[in-house]
């Protein structure tokens with residue numbers, strides 16, 4: 597069962613408006629195509645998500661300079677993520693029990709999903725420990741959902757993105773701007789977006805994860821796995837995180 601936490605209105609209306617303005621006027625050079633699509637995209641289909649990185653170990657100077665305008669909001673988000681590590685501490689400890697001297701980082705993006713974007717059930721990369729989403733625009737046409745596999749088969753774990761017909765809906769969220777939905781990332785954390793996005797959708801996607809350098813130094817990507825049972829094959833479908 598997926599373990600999650602929902603908090604209402606952690607960002608104020610004023611902060612939401614500032615984030616919207618920030619995204620709309622930022623230097624286009626800082627906007628890049630955003631993860632996961634490469635695994636679910638059909639040939640010749642264009643990237644449907646763009647993002648501005650707001651947290652991560654690979655931030656460059658010009659990004660940091662532009663981001664200084666919303667530093668107070670970023671500080672607030674950082675504190676929220678740190679608090680969540682306490683909420684999920686038992687489960688995180690279990691996930692990383694075989695990691696020696698693990699190092700962590702917060703990774704985050706403001707993400708724009710274009711009209712018609714679809715996101716099939718997936719679990720997120722095994723280096724992620726906590727994932728969270730905060731809507732900046734109304735998500736009315738595209739609810740974030742948690743799913744449960746109908747059959748807990750090995751086949752399911754060979755690939756991350758899976759057709760929706762293999763799942764039953766566990767919970768559907770009608771998140772409002774400024775709410776935060778967070779969850780523990782593990783082999784049970786199947787989630788996605790129900791329905792096609794009918795209008796552009798802006799969210800903050802936050803992750804608490806094992807540090808990229810720690811992973812590079814300690815793992816072959818194939819060996820990072822969820823609570824260390826049967827699904828090692830899962831990570832092969834996303835060997836290279838598009839970060």
Ligand SMILES: [Fe+2]
Pocket residue numbers: 718719720727787
């Ligand atoms: Fe995800």
